[in-house]
Amino acid sequence: MDELLNQLSDDAKDFWMPKKISRIPPPTAVEFYRDYVSKNIPVIITNAINHWPALQKWTDEYFDEAIGNEIVTVDVTPTGYGDAVLTLENKKTQVFVQPEERNMTFSKFLEIYHDKQFDGVPYLSHQNDSLREQFPQLVHDVDRVIDFSAEAFGNMPEAVNLWIGDDRAVSTMHKDHYENMYCVVRGLKHFILLPPSDVAFLHETEYPTTRYVHKSNVDQFDPSTLIQSKNPNWFIHMPPEGRETTPWIPVDPVAIDTDKFPKAKHIQPLEVVLEEGEMLYLPSLWYHRATQLCDTVSVNYWHDMEFDAKYVYFNFLHVTTTVHGGHNGIFIFNSMASAKLYETMVSYKSSFTPPKPVEQVWNFSPPVHPRILKHQILRKVPPTSNTPIPTIAVPGARKVVEAPKTMPSYQSKVGLLELRRQVEERLAQDRNEDLQGRTEWWKQQ
Amino acid sequence: MDELLNQLSDDAKDFWMPKKISRIPPPTAVEFYRDYVSKNIPVIITNAINHWPALQKWTDEYFDEAIGNEIVTVDVTPTGYGDAVLTLENKKTQVFVQPEERNMTFSKFLEIYHDKQFDGVPYLSHQNDSLREQFPQLVHDVDRVIDFSAEAFGNMPEAVNLWIGDDRAVSTMHKDHYENMYCVVRGLKHFILLPPSDVAFLHETEYPTTRYVHKSNVDQFDPSTLIQSKNPNWFIHMPPEGRETTPWIPVDPVAIDTDKFPKAKHIQPLEVVLEEGEMLYLPSLWYHRATQLCDTVSVNYWHDMEFDAKYVYFNFLHVTTTVHGGHNGIFIFNSMASAKLYETMVSYKSSFTPPKPVEQVWNFSPPVHPRILKHQILRKVPPTSNTPIPTIAVPGARKVVEAPKTMPSYQSKVGLLELRRQVEERLAQDRNEDLQGRTEWWKQQ
Numbered sequence: 001m002d003e004l005l006n007q008l009s010d011d012a013k014d015f016w017m018p019k020k021i022s023r024i025p026p027p028t029a030v031e032f033y034r035d036y037v038s039k040n041i042p043v044i045i046t047n048a049i050n051h052w053p054a055l056q057k058w059t060d061e062y063f064d065e066a067i068g069n070e071i072v073t074v075d076v077t078p079t080g081y082g083d084a085v086l087t088l089e090n091k092k093t094q095v096f097v098q099p100e101e102r103n104m105t106f107s108k109f110l111e112i113y114h115d116k117q118f119d120g121v122p123y124l125s126h127q128n129d130s131l132r133e134q135f136p137q138l139v140h141d142v143d144r145v146i147d148f149s150a151e152a153f154g155n156m157p158e159a160v161n162l163w164i165g166d167d168r169a170v171s172t173m174h175k176d177h178y179e180n181m182y183c184v185v186r187g188l189k190h191f192i193l194l195p196p197s198d199v200a201f202l203h204e205t206e207y208p209t210t211r212y213v214h215k216s217n218v219d220q221f222d223p224s225t226l227i228q229s230k231n232p233n234w235f236i237h238m239p240p241e242g243r244e245t246t247p248w249i250p251v252d253p254v255a256i257d258t259d260k261f262p263k264a265k266h267i268q269p270l271e272v273v274l275e276e277g278e279m280l281y282l283p284s285l286w287y288h289r290a291t292q293l294c295d296t297v298s299v300n301y302w303h304d305m306e307f308d309a310k311y312v313y314f315n316f317l318h319v320t321t322t323v324h325g326g327h328n329g330i331f332i333f334n335s336m337a338s339a340k341l342y343e344t345m346v347s348y349k350s351s352f353t354p355p356k357p358v359e360q361v362w363n364f365s366p367p368v369h370p371r372i373l374k375h376q377i378l379r380k381v382p383p384t385s386n387t388p389i390p391t392i393a394v395p396g397a398r399k400v401v402e403a404p405k406t407m408p409s410y411q412s413k414v415g416l417l418e419l420r421r422q423v424e425e426r427l428a429q430d431r432n433e434d435l436q437g438r439t440e441w442w443k444q445q
Numbered sequence: 446m447d448e449l450l451n452q453l454s455d456d457a458k459d460f461w462m463p464k465k466i467s468r469i470p471p472p473t474a475v476e477f478y479r480d481y482v483s484k485n486i487p488v489i490i491t492n493a494i495n496h497w498p499a500l501q502k503w504t505d506e507y508f509d510e511a512i513g514n515e516i517v518t519v520d521v522t523p524t525g526y527g528d529a530v531l532t533l534e535n536k537k538t539q540v541f542v543q544p545e546e547r548n549m550t551f552s553k554f555l556e557i558y559h560d561k562q563f564d565g566v567p568y569l570s571h572q573n574d575s576l577r578e579q580f581p582q583l584v585h586d587v588d589r590v591i592d593f594s595a596e597a598f599g600n601m602p603e604a605v606n607l608w609i610g611d612d613r614a615v616s617t618m619h620k621d622h623y624e625n626m627y628c629v630v631r632g633l634k635h636f637i638l639l640p641p642s643d644v645a646f647l648h649e650t651e652y653p654t655t656r657y658v659h660k661s662n663v664d665q666f667d668p669s670t671l672i673q674s675k676n677p678n679w680f681i682h683m684p685p686e687g688r689e690t691t692p693w694i695p696v697d698p699v700a701i702d703t704d705k706f707p708k709a710k711h712i713q714p715l716e717v718v719l720e721e722g723e724m725l726y727l728p729s730l731w732y733h734r735a736t737q738l739c740d741t742v743s744v745n746y747w748h749d750m751e752f753d754a755k756y757v758y759f760n761f762l763h764v765t766t767t768v769h770g771g772h773n774g775i776f777i778f779n780s781m782a783s784a785k786l787y788e789t790m791v792s793y794k795s796s797f798t799p800p801k802p803v804e805q806v807w808n809f810s811p812p813v814h815p816r817i818l819k820h821q822i823l824r825k826v827p828p829t830s831n832t833p834i835p836t837i838a839v840p841g842a843r844k845v846v847e848a849p850k851t852m853p854s855y856q857s858k859v860g861l862l863e864l865r866r867q868v869e870e871r872l873a874q875d876r877n878e879d880l881q882g883r884t885e886w887w888k889q890q
Contacts, residue, residue, distance in 0.1 A: 004764060011757040030475050038483040040754045197757055309485045312456040312642055313758030319449060320765060 005200055005321075009266035012197045016041070021193070021272050021280075029151035036281055037152050037179065040310060042193055044272065045279040054141035054185045055277060058297055060110055066137045068107040073126040073134070075099035077212055078234040080121040080168040085207060085250045089230060096207035096246040097236060099123070100214055113164070119233055120214060123169035129159035131299060138162070142299050146181045146279070153179050153303040163298040171290040173202065173249040178302040180282035182274070187296025189274040192253045194267055196285035196314050200321035201263040202249045209244040213237045247322075253289055285314060450645055453762075454711035457642045461486070466638070466717050466725075474596035481726055482597050482624065485755060487638055489717065490724045499586035499630045500722060503742055505555055511582045513552040518571040518579070520544035522657055523679040525566040525613040530652060530695045534675060541652035541691040542681060544568070545659055558609070564678055565659060568614035574604035576744060583607070587744050591626045591724070598624050598748040608743040616735040618647065618694040623747040625727040627719070632741025634719040637698045639712055641730035641759050645766035646708040647694045654689040658682045692767075698734055730759060 018041055026048040027035070036043045049055070075082050082099030100120075104112075112118040124130075132139055145157055158178065166187075175196065182189070194202075213221060213235045226235040251261050253269040273293065274280050282288060284305035305311075463486055471493040472480070481488050494500070520527050527544030545565075549557075557563040569575075577584055590602055603623065611632075620641065627634070639647070658666060658680045671680040696706050698714040718738065719725055727733060729750035750756075 004761070007764065008757070008761050011760055015752045016754045016757050034478060034483075038479075039751075195754070197754075197761070306484075307460045309461045309640070309642070310754055310758065312453070312461050313755065313762060315456050316449070316453050316642075316762055317758060319452065 005263060005266060008197060008200055008317075009268075012195050013268060016197070017195050017268070017270065018042070021270055023278075027148060029148045032148050032281075033152035037283070040196070040283045040286070042270070042272075042283055042286060043281050044274065045281065046277070048146065048279050049143070049183050049185075050277055052142050052185070054138070054299070057141055058138075058185050060114075064107055064110060067135050068105060068110075070106050070135060070137075071103050072106045072109055072124065073128070073130070074102050074104060074109050074112075075123045075125050076102055076120045076214065077123070077169075078120055078229065078231040080123075081170050081172060082123065082125070082212075083174065083248075084170075084172040085205075085248055086210075086229075086236070088227065088236070094205075094207055094250070095210045095236065095238075096248050098209070098211045100212045100217070101126070109164075113166075121168040122165075124162065124164035125169070125171070127159065127161050127302075129161065131160045131162040135162060142183070142185075146183075146301055149179070149181050149281070149301070149303065153306075155304050157301040157303055159302045161300050161302070163300065164296070166292050166295045169291065171288075173251060173253060173287050173289045175199075175285050175287050176302070177284060177305055179284050179305050180280075181301040181303075182280045182282055183299050183301075184274045184276055184278055185297045185299060186276055187298075188276075188293035189280075189296055189298055190291050190293050191272045191274070191280065191282070192289040193270040193272065193282070194253070194287040196287070196310075197317060198267050198287060199314070199318050201266045202251050202287065203261045203263060204247050204249055204322045206245040206247050208238065209246045211237045211239075249287065285311075450708060450711060450766075453642060453645055454713075457640050458713060461642070462640050462713070462715065463487070466715055468723075472593060474593045477593050477726075478597035482728070485641070485728045485731070487715070487717075487728055487731060488726050489719065490726065491722070493591065493724050494588070494628050494630075495722055497587050497630070499583070499744070502586055503583075503630050505559075509552055509555060512580055513550060513555075515551050515580060515582075516548050517551045517554055517569065518573070518575070519547050519549060519554050519557075520568045520570050521547055521565045521659065522568070522614075523565055523674065523676040525568075526615050526617060527568065527570070527657075528619065528693075529615075529617040530650075530693055531655075531674075531681070533672065533681070539650075539652055539695070540655045540681065540683075541693050543654070543656040545657045545662070546571070554609075558611075566613040567610075569607060569609035570614070570616070572604065572606050572747075574606065576605045576607040580607060587628075587630075591628075591746055594624075594626050594726070594746070594748065598751075600749050602746040602748055604747045606745050606747070608745065609741070611737050611740045614736065616733075618696060618698060618732050618734045620644075620730050620732050621747070622729060622750055624729050624750050625725075626746040626748075627725045627727055628744050628746075629719045629721055629723055630742045630744060631721055632743075633721075633738035634725075634741055634743055635736050635738050636717045636719070636725065636727070637734040638715040638717065638727070639698070639732040641732070641755075642762060643712050643732060644759070644763050646711045647696050647732065648706045648708060649692050649694055649763075649767045651690045651692050653683065654691045655681045655683050694732065730756075 016039075021042050021044055023044045023046050026045055035041070077097075077099045082097075084097060085094055086097040087094050109122060109124060112120075113122050113124075126134075128134075131142070139160075142160075150156055173192075173194075182191075212229070213226060215233045215235065218226060218235060221237055225238055227238065228234075229236050251257075251264045251267075253267065256264045256267070258265045272280065461484075466487050466489055468489045468491050471490055480486070522544045527542075529542060530539055531542040532539050554567060554569060557565075558567050558569075571579075573579075576587070584605075587605075595601055618637075618639075627636075657674070658671060660678045660680065663671060663680060666682055670684060671682055673679075674681050696702075696709045696712075698712065701709050701712070703710045717725065
């Protein structure tokens with residue numbers, strides 16, 4: 001296996017990864033598609049957004065005046081790391097922890113963002129099509145779409161998001177199933193990038209999904225679902241419906257622990273600092289760690305990716321090289337390691353509530369292309385060779401499955417997660433006995 | 446593993462393979478690149494070569510007059526199957542057998558081609574840039590290049606070949622490391638196609654490389670290197686330098702033996718019949734079986750393929766799912782099965798001569814891009830997980846290796862094979878002790 005991984009690593013460096021990320025002037029749609037999108041290679045585009053009013057207008061004063069009273073969702077964490085792997089106090093249990101989400105006025109966000117005494121790191125990074133959904137006053141300050149990219153991708157953006165944060169806030173290594181045009185309006189954005197084939201070296205693992213809660217908000221939760229974090233002011237919420245797990249990358253490319261993650265020795269990260277007025281094409285499925293080097297404002301456009309030959313190969317590589325413990329949002333103990341983890345977790349927090357049986361939520365219309373549903377399931381649930389799960393694929397390879405009535409009109413990350421949840425619950429219903437068995441297991445805990 | 450292969454097969458059908466191969470009018474270069482080349486999807490182009498003089502001119506009478514006295518290389522076999530896996534008389538040993546190559550005038554070829562009493566199946570299928578090299582009188586009857594395809598591939602043809610054969614001649618399932626534009630001038634060409642990811646299901650195996658010899662030509666060979674085939678008039682020549690092996694596909698998609706080749710149950714071949722004036726885009730690395738349904742004349746253009754993300758993934762899938770017994774043109778017995786095969790072979794033909802130590806042939810200039818050399822080695826020699834061969838990769842991933850002085854000016858199949866041989870011999874020299882060990886092994890046989 002080691003020889004295989006060596007070859008894979010060499011091949012990716014020889015045939016795929018650029019030695020460094022180029023800076024180019026705005027390409028034509030054809031050049032962009034041919035040299036970057038089709039080849040799945042990142043590139044920085046300069047002088048493409050110089051005409052945006054945002055570059056002149058978007059000062060804190062302007063924001064305060066234009067949208068100061070608008071309600072905005074802010075991600076807050078004690079450490080700056082939201083969507084990250086966190087080791088709990090017992091030093092054994094690891095969880096995937098999401099940021100606390102707080103709704104407040106934009107003025108309030110600006111206040112806490114600049115208040116060094118504020119308890120926590122605020123990051124405006126809610127990826128729910130935030131620019132178009134939450135700040136319609138700002139949309140005319142940027143392009144509705146990056147023309148050459150939309151023409152190359154063959155579709156309009158699924159989501160356009162606003163990002164405001166500084167060097168305290170970090171998005172840990174992950175990938176998105178989107179083509180991404182990331183534009184810096186103010187400040188300096190720092191990315192570390194790895195090609196999709198490095199999935200083989202990143203030790204992706206399933207972690208129980210949890211969320212930060214500040215002490216000021218604990219009254220909103222059943223105390224039995226909270227664990228204190230290392231910071232006395234911050235708690236970890238493990239939801240009572242706690243069947244959800246999240247596959248995540250524990251390797252941090254700025255401090256690779258090759259004793260703990262030996263395969264990570266193969267990675268050779270590409271680093272890039274985006275300056276004001278620059279745009280990064282971040283190709284679909286590329287792994288990335290992102291932060292800011294100072295107070296930074298950005299806008300990104302997510303476009304649907306193509307599910308093509310590369311995607312077929314990626315899935316194979318992913319499931320061949322990754323051991324997964326969970327699917328369906330329900331733990332399946334296919335390895336002693338993950339069972340052990342969960343036992344520790346349960347003993348650590350014995351008040352954990354078993355999940356309720358899932359409800360009827362599958363009532364789909366209008367039709368959605370099955371590849372979207374399938375992709376959602378695959379993203380969450382790659383079956384592994386030692387746990388045959390024949391029903392995990394959408395039944396009938398070419399059968400059209402209908403979408404939920406409640407399906408969101410855009411498929412942002414949030415919308416997709418909801419869609420995936422519904423798809424997974426439907427699949428769980430389809431194998432009733434299976435779910436029953438697992439519900440029994442939970443009841444016994 | 447079976448679950449993995451199921452998923453791979455489903456994914457390829459859902460996300461990659463067309464349900465059937467489309468017929469389209471000539472596309473623009475951009476359309477062609479975007480919809481077919483980049484996606485690695487075959488398509489038939491109609492009305493693209495209607496203006497070729499060849500369509501009117503290329504009768505047997507015209508050939509006889511224009512090139513009747515030219516010397517041409519003709520592939521001849523007893524069965525019609527050249528470049529095929531053949532089971533020897535003892536019913537145990539299988540070899541890869543190439544056609545006998547005979548040089549004759551074109552008039553002589555036409556004579557034996559139409560003579561039903563002739564002992565053997567003649568097939569004009571020599572892929573050495575034959576149209577441009579052997580028949581300069583004909584090149585103006587066709588386009589020098591298919592414009593939209595050259596623009597999409599970004600290069601000029603490496604080789605343009607002439608094919609003349611009928612329903613007796615078959616090219617068994619194989620792939621080429623080329624983009625291929627295949628044009629029918631007269632008759633009906635029949636293809637069966639499978640996507641590159643089906644490498645996982647095709648039971649590729651290394652066979653000793655042999656060649657047919659008709660009894661009329663046996664006086665040119667050392668009798669101890671010949672075995673009689675099932676047909677008393679035809680022999681199999683096993684060269685005394687017989688260290689060469691060829692990886693080939695034993696599965697015939699028109700008669701799949703799933704008892705013998707269980708993984709082949711996953712394949713779902715696409716079938717196409719090309720009519721006069723039609724052109725098939727046969728994408729790089731697609732597996733294909735080809736024959737004719739009647740007397741058929743064709744011209745094909747081979748273009749260098751792109752070594753990109755898809756190629757990285759393909760290599761991983763190839764080495765992960767295929768067991769290989771040989772590399773360097775020298776057997777390495779990494780599985781009992783292939784050792785057994787070779788033992789049988791040696792006992793069957795005890796006069797087999799051990800190979801001589803390789804000679805100095807590595808004296809390279811001018812430089813060749815290492816990816817080409819590497820690709821050559823990979824095509825022949827994918828290292829497997831249970832035989833670590835650290836020196837098999839071109840030493841120093843980004844080091845420029847120089848090309849042999851004798852490197853052919855075009856890289857047709859023939860030229861590439863020669864280049865590969867030289868690269869392999871150099872690598873063998875680099876690990877002298879290794880070669881020594883194997884030479885010892887041979888001497889003991």
